[in-house]
Amino acid sequence: MRHLLLRIVGTAGAGALVSIAACGSNSGPEESTALLGSVAQADGGSGGR
Amino acid sequence: MRIFVAGATGVIGRELLPMLADHAVVGMTRSRVDAVRALGAEPVVADVYDRELVFAVVAAARPDVVVHLLTDLAERDFEANARIRRVGTRNLVDAAVRARARRLVVESISFAASAEGAAAVAEMERLAKESGLESIVLRLARLWGPGTWNERPEEGAEFIHVREAARVVYEAAVGTEVT
Structure with a gap:
């Protein structure tokens, strides 16, 4: 199961x-990259507030 | 998506629940029913140390995702916080498994704690990993912002604003496909 x-x-x-950053996951680094991308997108793409 | 949030009225929960307005959210609280409701979630009263009750309320929520934001730091009691990470996590994770949740999101820390605190964090993370659920453990830097112990980040230390932390929890809970 993915962790x-x-x-x-x-x-x-x-x-x-x-x-x-992924640390000790059993999935590849693309997982954390995807999550970061989602956060940035939710932030209006600017990553800032 | 159906989401069960334990620690719904904590500093991250208070930021997270309004973000989840498009989902069916049950927020677990020991007593702050009105606060959970005001944040837009359905409140459920339970003490995480009441194992049978936790099993019952999680099962009733039928969650796709269980979010673990449990800490016990209001009195800066680190022993209590270690206990909730060990015992509270075990109860919540076992309840999530029993309820056939598909994903577990756990708030952890990225910074050094005392030996006892670090052991409790390791136990919490192990319980998530070995749950058999899809699990996402978020090792957050120290929090700053509303409701936290820090009005602003300290120079030279790693911090994250509580709202940003909540946003990451949100994305971990709903932002990627649940397999």
């Missing part, structure tokens, strides 16, 4: 873009 272990860090002091 994702992701490390989530804000990359700017203003809490703008988040950084997502």
Whole structure:
């Protein structure tokens, strides 16, 4: 069964873009990339607020 | 999508629930029924240490996704927080399995904790991984923003704004296809 272990860090002091990295998942890195893409899209594409 | 959120009135839950307005959300709370309702979810009252009750309320919710946002840090009691990560997680994960949820999303931490705290986090993550459910464990940096312990991020440390953290939880819960 798919298991994702992701490390989530804000990359700017203003809490703008988040950084997502897979760490120890049994899926490939594309999983975290896809999730990051979803977050950026939800953020209006700018990654900021 | 049907989503069960444990820890619905915590700092992330308060940001997350309004984001889930297009879904059928049940928010578990020990007592804050009105708060859950105000956030747009259906409240269910349960203490995560009441294993049978947790099984019952999760089963009744028939969730596709179970979101674990349980912490016990209101009194800065790290022993209590370790207990909820061990015992509370076991009850919630077992209930999710019994209810045939398809996905489990778990709030974890990316930063160092005490030995006891780290062991509890490791246990929580292990329970998720070994649940047999599709699981997404989110190791979040320290939170800052409304309701957190930090009005702004500390220089030189890794932080994430609570709203951004909630957005990541949202995407983990509903943003990718549930297999």
